Amino acid sequence: MIYAILRRFGQMLFVMFGISVIVFLIFFATPGADPAARIAGRNASPEVLEAVRHSFGFDRPLYVQYVTMMEKIFVTGDLTSFVNRGWKVVPAVMDSIPVTLSLVFGAAILWVVVSIVIGIVAAATRDSWLDRLLMALGLLGISMPVYWLGEVMNLITQSRYHDSWAFSWVPPLGYKNFSDDPKGWFLTLVIPWITLAILYIGIYGRVLRAAIIESLQEDYIRTARAKGLSETRILLRHALRTSLIAFVTLFGLDFGALVGGSALLTEVVFGLHGIGKLTYDALQNLDLPMIMATVMYASMFVVVANAVVDFVYILLDPRLRTS
Amino acid sequence: MILSVRDLKVSFRTDDGLVRAIDGVSFDLAESEILGVVGESGSGKTVSLLAVMGLITDPNAVIEGSIRYKGRELVGLPPRELRRLRGNEIAMIFQDPMTALTPVYTIGWQIAEQIRAHRNISKSKAMERVEELLAEVNFPNPHEAMSRYPHQLSGGMRQRAVIAMALSCNPALLVADEPTTALDVTVQAGILDLVRKLRATHKSAVVFITHDMGVVSELADRVMVMYAGRIVERGSRTALFSDPRHPYTRALLGSIPPLTGAKPRRLPAIPGSPPSLLRLPQGCAFGPRCPVRYEPCLTGKPDLGAATHAAACYRVAQA
Numbered sequence: 001m002i003y004a005i006l007r008r009f010g011q012m013l014f015v016m017f018g019i020s021v022i023v024f025l026i027f028f029a030t031p032g033a034d035p036a037a038r039i040a041g042r043n044a045s046p047e048v049l050e051a052v053r054h055s056f057g058f059d060r061p062l063y064v065q066y067v068t069m070m071e072k073i074f075v076t077g078d079l080t081s082f083v084n085r086g087w088k089v090v091p092a093v094m095d096s097i098p099v100t101l102s103l104v105f106g107a108a109i110l111w112v113v114v115s116i117v118i119g120i121v122a123a124a125t126r127d128s129w130l131d132r133l134l135m136a137l138g139l140l141g142i143s144m145p146v147y148w149l150g151e152v153m154n155l156i157t158q159s160r161y162h163d164s165w166a167f168s169w170v171p172p173l174g175y176k177n178f179s180d181d182p183k184g185w186f187l188t189l190v191i192p193w194i195t196l197a198i199l200y201i202g203i204y205g206r207v208l209r210a211a212i213i214e215s216l217q218e219d220y221i222r223t224a225r226a227k228g229l230s231e232t233r234i235l236l237r238h239a240l241r242t243s244l245i246a247f248v249t250l251f252g253l254d255f256g257a258l259v260g261g262s263a264l265l266t267e268v269v270f271g272l273h274g275i276g277k278l279t280y281d282a283l284q285n286l287d288l289p290m291i292m293a294t295v296m297y298a299s300m301f302v303v304v305a306n307a308v309v310d311f312v313y314i315l316l317d318p319r320l321r322t323s
Numbered sequence: 324m325i326l327s328v329r330d331l332k333v334s335f336r337t338d339d340g341l342v343r344a345i346d347g348v349s350f351d352l353a354e355s356e357i358l359g360v361v362g363e364s365g366s367g368k369t370v371s372l373l374a375v376m377g378l379i380t381d382p383n384a385v386i387e388g389s390i391r392y393k394g395r396e397l398v399g400l401p402p403r404e405l406r407r408l409r410g411n412e413i414a415m416i417f418q419d420p421m422t423a424l425t426p427v428y429t430i431g432w433q434i435a436e437q438i439r440a441h442r443n444i445s446k447s448k449a450m451e452r453v454e455e456l457l458a459e460v461n462f463p464n465p466h467e468a469m470s471r472y473p474h475q476l477s478g479g480m481r482q483r484a485v486i487a488m489a490l491s492c493n494p495a496l497l498v499a500d501e502p503t504t505a506l507d508v509t510v511q512a513g514i515l516d517l518v519r520k521l522r523a524t525h526k527s528a529v530v531f532i533t534h535d536m537g538v539v540s541e542l543a544d545r546v547m548v549m550y551a552g553r554i555v556e557r558g559s560r561t562a563l564f565s566d567p568r569h570p571y572t573r574a575l576l577g578s579i580p581p582l583t584g585a586k587p588r589r590l591p592a593i594p595g596s597p598p599s600l601l602r603l604p605q606g607c608a609f610g611p612r613c614p615v616r617y618e619p620c621l622t623g624k625p626d627l628g629a630a631t632h633a634a635a636c637y638r639v640a641q642a
Contacts, residue, residue: 219422225378226417227437227488228410231402237436238425317427318472 012303019299020292024066027288038286039082056082073293083287092278093293099175100274103266104258106189107196112251115201119208119247124235126213134205141202150195150269157191173271192270196263200254207250211243218242244316252309259305260298324391325496325528326352326375331388333367333374335381342600344370346552347388349627352496355522357529359543359560361536361575363597367552368532372498375530376415377405392496411441414489418501420481424473430457430484431469438491456487459524460517479510486517490525497527503538515542536579540564548572551598551608553624558632568634570613607636 028035036053037044044052053059057068072079073090081087118138122131157167169187176184215221216239224234264276275294282290314320333345345367352358360368373379374386377397390397392413397405417423424433434456435449442449450469457465460483473481482502489497499518503511519542522529531542539546539560546563548556548571556569567573574593581587595612598604604611607620619625619637627635 219417219419220425222378223415223417223423223485223488224425225380226376226410226415227440228406228408229436229440230406233440241427242425319426319474 008303008307012300015303016296016299019295020070021066023292023295024062024069024288027286027291028062030286035082035286035288069289069292072289073296079289079293081287081289083285083290089289089293092290093275093297096273096275096278097297098178099272100259100261100263100267100276102175102178102185102189103192103196103263103272103274104255106193107200107263108251108255108258110193111197111200111204114197115204115208116247118201118205119212119243120235120240122205122209123212123216123239124231126209131209135209138202138205141198142206144198145265146195146199147265147269149198150192150266153191153195154269175272175274192266192272195269196258196266204247204250208243208247211246212239215239215242241316245313248309248312248316252305256302256305259301261294324351325354325356325393326350326530327389327391328371328375329389329391331371331374331390332386333370333379334385334387336383336385337601339601341385343603344552344600345374348549348552348554350547350554350557352528352530354495355526355528357518357522357531357542357544359539359546360530360532360549361534361539361546362549363534365551365597365600366549368549369500371549372415372500372530372532376409376413376498377402378409378415407441410437410494411492412494413496413498414492414494416482416485416489416497416499416502419505420478420485420502421505423485424481426473429470429472430476430481430488431471434484434488434491437488441492452491453487456491457484459490459521460484460487461513462487478506479513482506482510482514483517486514486521490521490527493525494527497521497529498532499529500532501534502531504533504535511538518542536575548575551603552600553608553635554627555609555636556634557627562632566632568632568639569609569636570615570638571609572634574614 034049036049036056036058039056040048040052057065060068069079077088077090079089081089081092118134122134125131154173157170158173161167162170170191171184171188174188176188178185212235216235218239221234221238224238229238259275261274261276261279263274264280266272267274267276268280275297278290279294279298281287282294328351329349331345331348332343334341334343336342348367348371350358360372362368370379375390375392375397377400379386386398388398392408397408424430428436431450431453434453435446438444438449438452439446444452453469454465457468462468462480462483468476468480468484473484476484482505486502502518503514506514515538518529518531521527531539533539543560545559546557547554548563548569550571556563556567556572563572564576567576571593574591577591578593580590593612598608598611606622607613607616607625610616610620613620615638617637623637625635625637627633
């Protein structure tokens with residue numbers, strides 16, 4: 001167990017190192033993009049350029065710059081933005097993490113629960129009108145772009161029907177800290193959770209339905225029927241368990257990516273200043289320190305999410321347990 | 324009679340029309356009797372017994388005829404009622420022990436699940452029973468085996484676990500669908516011994532499906548030979564092996580290498596292959612492959628008749 005954790009940790013360090021090097025090199029190797037010229041602005045005189053170059057340390061060898069940057073992120077934590085000088089990057093990331101985690105965790109709970117129910121119901125009633133209806137709704141959910149859906153949600157809940165009884169509880173856009181105002185935190189996030197979850201409910205419901213139907217063809221399901229078990233028990237105890245593996249795999253990938261910043265569109269639409277928004281803004285101004293910090297954070301989460309997925313695999317399938 | 328099947332017909336609706344997989348099968352089974360059902364793949368031996376178990380779940384299947392278990396009609400019985408019989412009074416052992424057990428539960432759990440589905444007893448009582456059952460099917464260390472997952476056991480051990488599961492509720496009827504086919508020869512012998520022993524201890528009647536004439540000759544009291552969804556010959560084991568009447572039975576027995584006498588240069592094989600159920604020949608289904616066919620075989624389907632040792636063949640009826 002300890003060995004497994006250490007191995008994961010080593011893997012995480014390796015991934016983070018690799019990604020940091022690549023991000024770093026891309027920044028400096030982007031053709032025609034002298035970072036000093038970018039920071040100094042258009043029509044800067046050569047003297048100004050030189051001063052900028054010296055001031056940001058761009059005149060030092062690349063590996064020195066790399067090591068300095070890593071030291072500032074992980075050891076001293078006082079890395080500052082290239083764009084807004086003096087803006088500390090690490091605290092900015094730390095402030096954004098709870099926003100993104102709140103959004104993604106809530107949506108994940110919603111989509112896992114709902115899609116498992118949908119997958120089971122659709123598989124149990126396969127080829128019936130209910131199954132077709134659920135799958136059509138799922139496809140609809142997948143097809144709606146999240147930025148569009150988010151805006152429509154806002155239009156309905158914030159503007160057109162805000163005064164009706166149905167949506168008068170919806171607070172204005174923005175994030176409220178859980179520690180300051182738990183109720184406000186919950187209420188502001190309900191609509192974003194639903195918006196983000198709808199896409200994944202569609203995907204996961206369909207994936208789970210297909211996996212359950214596939215495992216219902218297995219020989220051991222016939223054995224379970226021969227044992228005289230009820231159809232419900234066969235479905236929930238014998239078919240579902242083995243079908244969850246594909247589901248968990250997908251979840252690990254999606255969850256890691258979302259926590260790492262892929263929830264950007266949802267964050268922007270609902271005015272939540274999370275990691276996605278932070279990364280997006282940093283990319284807009286090619287703010288290397290900020291990009292570096294958010295990417296490090298994201299890669300850490302992807303590796304952690306994968307480790308959790310592997311752990312769940314072992315819980316689900318005893319064949320993967322090696323003694 | 325434990326089981327009495329009359330004129331059982333199973334058809335499947337397909338894009339090419341109705342395909343009749345079982346065409347008028349009738350047989351009886353007495354208490355603690357072993358009936359061997361022999362035939363090639365696709366001859367309908369498994370489908371007919373799945374119909375008895377009520378395990379044909381294909382919505383396109385049509386089942387006609389009568390299946391009586393202890394006098395009770397099973398065809399058309401509501402699924403709930405059928406479920407109460409299945410695993411409890413009628414149990415089944417499947418061909419491939421590698422895939423017949425759910426991979427994510429211990430065998431102890433899976434056997435206890437069946438017991439608790441039919442008996443109102445506590446978990447610990449069920450587990451005690453599981454241990455007894457595993458000991459009965461010759462697990463060397465039954466207590467430890469209970470907590471094993473299927474993938475941790477060998478094929479033979481898994482089949483023993485499946486048998487223990489089938490026996491868990493003392494079924495009056497045990498259907499074994501080629502239980503030895505997927506196993507090594509030495510393991511096969513052990514399983515056959517076990518079936519024989521269990522017939523004695525549990526008094527279960529057994530329907531033993533196989534394509535292996537050798538297994539039938541060792542185990543069965545009576546034998547039923549199937550071809551293209553029909554019974555072509557039926558009789559006691561001794562009668563059938565000493566005096567095979569249907570040309571198909573003869574051909575099957577002729578293709579087994581003799582243990583005594585001169586070694587044949589080449590083993591005889593039956594020419595051709597079994598007919599597709601979609602395009603059964605007119606007349607006798609075995610006709611096109613039959614060495615002794617004559618005019619009546621081309622048009623009529625011979626009946627089996629009612630005799631204890633009977634063959635569905637015009638040549639036999641003639642003789």
